[in-house]
Structures are given as C-alpha cells and as structure tokens.
Amino acid sequence: MLVLKFGGASVAEPENFLKIADLIIERTQTYKKIVIVVSAMGNTTDRLLQLAYRVNPTPHPRELDMLVSTGERISMALLAMALSAKGVQAVSFTGSQSGIITTECHAEAKIVDVRPKRLLEVLERGQIPIVAGFQGVSRRGEITTLGRGGSDTTAVAVAIALKISEVEFYKDVPGIFEEDPKKNANAKHLPEISYQDALSLAKAGAKVLHPRAIALAEKNQIQLTIRSFQECGETRIGAKNEQNRPLQFETEEG
Ligand code: ASP
Ligand code: MG
Numbered sequence: 001m002l003v004l005k006f007g008g009a010s011v012a013e014p015e016n017f018l019k020i021a022d023l024i025i026e027r028t029q030t031y032k033k034i035v036i037v038v039s040a041m042g043n044t045t046d047r048l049l050q051l052a053y054r055v056n057p058t059p060h061p062r063e064l065d066m067l068v069s070t071g072e073r074i075s076m077a078l079l080a081m082a083l084s085a086k087g088v089q090a091v092s093f094t095g096s097q098s099g100i101i102t103t104e105c106h107a108e109a110k111i112v113d114v115r116p117k118r119l120l121e122v123l124e125r126g127q128i129p130i131v132a133g134f135q136g137v138s139r140r141g142e143i144t145t146l147g148r149g150g151s152d153t154t155a156v157a158v159a160i161a162l163k164i165s166e167v168e169f170y171k172d173v174p175g176i177f178e179e180d181p182k183k184n185a186n187a188k189h190l191p192e193i194s195y196q197d198a199l200s201l202a203k204a205g206a207k208v209l210h211p212r213a214i215a216l217a218e219k220n221q222i223q224l225t226i227r228s229f230q231e232c233g234e235t236r237i238g239a240k241n242e243q244n245r246p247l248q249f250e251t252e253e254g
Pocket of ligand 2: 008039040042045149
C-alpha cells in the first residue's frame with residue numbers, strides 16, 4: 001500500500017489533473033492499494049485568504065477555516081473526475097469525512113486521531129480514496145485547518161492510520177538539494193537524507209516538506225520520498241520499518 005501526496009504546484013492547472021491521473025495509474029501497477037492526498041491548486045489558498053480580508057479585515061478564525069478548506073475540496077473532486085475520465089474509480093473525501101480528528105485550534109490545528117472508516121470501505125471495493133489535505137474536524141464537529149503547508153502532515157497521518165509505511169510526495173522539484181535549486185541550478189541533489197537532516201532543512205526555511213510531517217513520520221518510522229511530477233530524480237527520507245508499533249499522532253503541545 002502507498003500514499004501519494006500531490007502538492008499545489010502539481011495541480012496548479014486543470015490539465016495537470018489528467019497528467020497526475022496517468023501517474024497514479026502507473027503507480028497502481030506496483031501498488032495494489034493507493035490512497036491519495038491533495039493540496040489546493042497553485043495559489044488558491046492565498047487567493048481565498050485575500051478574498052476573506054477584502055470582506056472583513058479581522059475574519060473570525062472559524063469562518064476563515066470554512067473558507068480556506070474549500071481549496072483542497074476543489075482539487076480532490078477534480079482529481080476524482082480525471083481518474084474517472086480514464087476509467088479508474090476514485091472517491092473524494094473532505095478531511096472531516098476521512099475521519100481526521102484535530103484539536104480545536106483554528107488555522108493551527110494538530111491531528112490527534114484518524115478514523116479512516118470511509119477510506120477503508122473505498123479501498124475494500126478496489127477503488128482509490130482521495131483525501132483533501134490541510135483540514136480536519138474537531139471533536140466538537142468544527143472544521144479546522146492545520147497551518148500553511150499542512151497537507152504534507154495529512155498525508156503522513158493518513159499513512160499512520162492505515163498502517164502504510166511509505167508516502168510519496170509530488171512537488172515541482174525532484175527532491176531535496178543542498179541549496180535551493182531554483183536559485184542555484186548547480187545545487188547538489190541529495191538522494192537520501194535522515195529525518196533529522198530533513199527536519200533541520202525544513203525548519204531553516206527550505207520548502208521541502210512541512211516540518212510537522214517529517215516529525216510525525218519519524219515518530220512512526222514512515223519512509224518519505226520526494227519526487228517531481230515532471231522530471232526524474234527523488235530524495236528518500238528515513239527508512240521503512242515494517243514492525244508493528246503503536247500509532248502515534250500529534251499531541252496538543254506540538
Ligand atoms: N493549501 C494549503 C497551503 O497552501 C495547504 C498545503 O498546500 O499544504 O498552505
Ligand atoms: Mg497550497
């Protein structure tokens with residue numbers, strides 16, 4: 001089983017959904033069961049935030065989460081449609097429908113549990129579940145979001161809940177480099193890196209992966225692979241550990 005996570009750049013244009021559908025179909029040759037997590041298209045989240053502040057300079061955090069969580073819903077539905085156009089059955093789910101339970105804290109919620117009942121039903125039917133990243137639901141039933149870049153953390157949490165030991169992230173760069181490859185074309189590519197080194201790079205501002213996703217993966221020994229949706233090359237973070245270990249989600253404190 002494998003979790004595939006598609007970042008905002010990989011779904012920036014409508015045509016990308018059809019390309020990604022081919023990539024997903026290709027991965028199903030190797031992995032029988034696949035779960036997808038998607039980000040919002042391109043700069044959709046920024047546009048939704050701007051929209052809110054044009055209407056109210058101090059929007060209520062609850063309403064802001066209601067608004068910004070829609071970005072990922074657009075992506076998940078379009079991807080399900082793209083897969084269907086290619087004859088593959090996929091079903092999209094919001095964070096709430098996927099059973100992603102978070103703290104109450106709007107815009108910075110932590111994932112404290114995942115109850116993937118609906119995802120398991122879809123997998124059981126031989127279909128592909130698509131989960132909206134970046135969002136969840138509090139125990140009181142309020143829609144929450146996980147903080148900017150939070151879809152990476154959704155992907156790792158879904159893997160933990162389904163006991164899947166690998167997550168592949170599709171970005172606009174083929175992995176991690178010693179320097180920013182968009183600034184230095186000769187930057188050295190790193191094919192393998194430890195969780196701790198990836199975490200230091202992410203915390204230092206390298207936009208590789210959401211630091212919380214790396215920390216959560218280390219805690220549960222999930223292997224992360226970063227790939228580009230348009231070119232070859234990859235970076236693997238951490239090692240796969242098939243041992244049976246207790247599931248550990250995020251904690252209130254961090
Ligand atoms: N769409 C959200 C953001 O732009 C979440 C994500 O992309 O991971 O921050
Ligand atoms: Mg985004």
